[in-house]
Amino acid sequence: MSVVELESRELAIEGAAGGGLWSDAWSRLRRNPGAIAGFFLVIAFVVIAIFAPLIAPYSPRAGNLALVGPPHYCCPGPTGQHLLGVDQQGRDELSRIFYGARFSLLIGVVSVTAGLSIGLILGSIAGYLGGFVDSLIMRCMDVMLAIPGLLFAIGVVAMLGAGFYQIMVAVGVVNVPIFARLLRGSVLAQKESDFVLAARAVGVRRRAILASHILPNSVSPLIVQGTLAMATAIIDVAGLGFLGLGPQDPGTPEWGTMLTEVDRYLQSAPFLAIAPGIAIVLSVLGFNLIGDGLREALDPKLRGRVGRFRAPKAEPLDERLVPEVSEGV
Numbered sequence: 001m002s003v004v005e006l007e008s009r010e011l012a013i014e015g016a017a018g019g020g021l022w023s024d025a026w027s028r029l030r031r032n033p034g035a036i037a038g039f040f041l042v043i044a045f046v047v048i049a050i051f052a053p054l055i056a057p058y059s060p061r062a063g064n065l066a067l068v069g070p071p072h073y074c075c076p077g078p079t080g081q082h083l084l085g086v087d088q089q090g091r092d093e094l095s096r097i098f099y100g101a102r103f104s105l106l107i108g109v110v111s112v113t114a115g116l117s118i119g120l121i122l123g124s125i126a127g128y129l130g131g132f133v134d135s136l137i138m139r140c141m142d143v144m145l146a147i148p149g150l151l152f153a154i155g156v157v158a159m160l161g162a163g164f165y166q167i168m169v170a171v172g173v174v175n176v177p178i179f180a181r182l183l184r185g186s187v188l189a190q191k192e193s194d195f196v197l198a199a200r201a202v203g204v205r206r207r208a209i210l211a212s213h214i215l216p217n218s219v220s221p222l223i224v225q226g227t228l229a230m231a232t233a234i235i236d237v238a239g240l241g242f243l244g245l246g247p248q249d250p251g252t253p254e255w256g257t258m259l260t261e262v263d264r265y266l267q268s269a270p271f272l273a274i275a276p277g278i279a280i281v282l283s284v285l286g287f288n289l290i291g292d293g294l295r296e297a298l299d300p301k302l303r304g305r306v307g308r309f310r311a312p313k314a315e316p317l318d319e320r321l322v323p324e325v326s327e328g329v
Helices: 003-017 021-030 035-048 092-127 131-145 149-162 165-193 194-201 206-217 220-242 271-298
Strands: none
Touching: 003 021, 021 035, 021 092, 021 271, 035 092, 035 271, 092 131, 092 206, 092 220, 149 165, 149 206, 149 220, 165 206, 165 220, 194 206, 220 271
């Protein structure tokens, strides 16, 4: 048997033993207890956001001042009718938490998607074209990265005006340089690969090489960063809302806005700060756990990590199944 036939047989055995990159990553992800917990938290918040009108016991904007109590007193704690109590306007805190998941997740998804889309375009162009275009785009990204993210978002909202859609734009702009620089590095690493050089040799157009060969092999870091950026976006949205740069209607059930007027009631009604704070922490924790799990599943350097979720080692190939190669070959 020739060497070529022997190598082809070994490749066939390896291909039958394991799947592709994404199937292997999914297999590792399912064995990661942290990622499973993250998926559970995120799915729980998504279900709450979608079915908030059905599961919320009260309207998030309907207040009842009779529940607040006498003047200079706020607010009655959890009761059988209001499991998390009511705020200073007599609105049910649990219902506002449920509806607040809609605003936080929606702003996070839209802003991260916008930042990812623009960063994908800029990063792929800079990494593939190189030269002056690369230097120009990356220097602009460096200037944006030199400004702290939350401070940059505050500046964008101050320029556009406070509001719901302005927060989306601000958080999306903050994420653009992160995705652009990350994708540029991946494109530079893939640009000189053998399969790209082979595509150039057979005359494939540059645009087709970038879209069909380089980008599909460069998106793994973006997926990981996208989940981590969702966690950061939720924190930024809550921070901007707390600073009064979010929705201007104080009745809007957004987690950061709910914290705006809580400082004066921290001693008499600490649950008004604890409830939305826990919601923010759990949602951010869920996305962080998913991001860490995806990074461990997709990064080749982390695939050999010791742990309960490490993939089982492949059994050694039986030497009797491998034919001997004659010395004359």
